[in-house]
Amino acid sequence: MVGLSVKQATATLQQLGLSADIREEIFSEETKPGLVLASDPGGGGKVSVNGTVHLTLSKGPERITVPDIAGASVDDAIKAIKEAGLIVGTSTRAFSESIAKDSVVNTSPEIGTPLRRSSAVNIVISDGQALGGKSYVGLFSDQALNEINDAGFTVNTIYAYSESVAVGMVISQTLPTTIKAGQKPVVTIVVSQGTAYAYVPDGLRGRTLKEATAAIEGLGLKVAKPKIIGTRKNKVVINVSPAEKTKVKPGSTVTLTLG
Incomplete structure (x- = not known):
């Protein structure tokens, strides 16, 4: 049979x-x-x-679904796991933007996973929001660095150009989610280097070639071989290309016309 x-x-x-x-x-x-x-x-x-x-x-294999214990207290989570016919495995802590401190963030295997009876379910417990949820965006990087270090975190600083955020100010931040034993959690901040562009200086017309060249090269731009027109002995700049106040990429070449 x-x-x-x-x-x-x-x-x-x-x-x-x-x-x-x-x-x-x-x-x-x-x-x-x-x-x-x-x-x-x-x-x-x-x-x-x-x-x-x-x-x-x-009836085929018995499978027990990992109960939905996200947001539950640790005691309630342990009770739910045991009542389902599973056992509690390891517990670790992690930062969470949405789950209150000391409540369950998630499980491993994930909630809803079918398991054999008496399988272990590991739980991740919230340590609350990293830095208490404080944002340093728009503040000076020195302040962010000092306060984050004082709070027991390591700071990873990345620099980036920005057309809207002033030099030295924080553009964005990334808070840690995991907590590893014996290691400080890492907060990453992106700090503005200012604009990625330069502007052809104003007031070049009427200057000598030497004066104009110094002003242009001081902004990280290059000066092409000047165009010479007319018979005037002491020639000065009479035209600039690209025009003065034009936004250009660093290293761009500016051509001067002397006359």
Whole structure:
């Protein structure tokens, strides 16, 4: 009988003048749902004429879903895990922007994962918001660096150009989510280097080539070989290309016309 479907087992027993009765269904890791796991009496056993053979069917593998304990207190989470037929594994802590301190952030395996009975569920417990949720965006990087270090964090500083945030001010920050034993959590701040562009200086017209060149190169720009027009002996700048006050990329070339 073992391994047969109910229909197959019933048909086989009827050929022997016997009837089938489903006694119970139990979980089995090896046998598919609906198939016979055992019979009473077993194969080769004696049964009276027109008697009944009691069958035990498989319900297939037993799987228990990890309960939804996100946001629950640690005590309630442990209770829910145990009541589900699972066991509590390790617990770690992590920062969370949305889960209150000392409440459960998530689990591993994830909530909703089907597991065998008595499998371990690890829980992650909230340590609240890193830095208490304080934002340093728009503040000077020196202040951010000092306060973050004083709070027990390590600062990772990245520099980036910005057209809207002044030099030395914080453009953005990334707070840590994980906490590793023996290591300071890392806060990353992006600090403005100011604009990525330069401006062709104003007031170049009327200056000598030497004066204009010094002003242009002082901004990280280059000066092309000047164009010379006219017969004037002491020539000065009469035209600039690109025009004065034009926004250009660093290293761009400016052409002067002297006359």
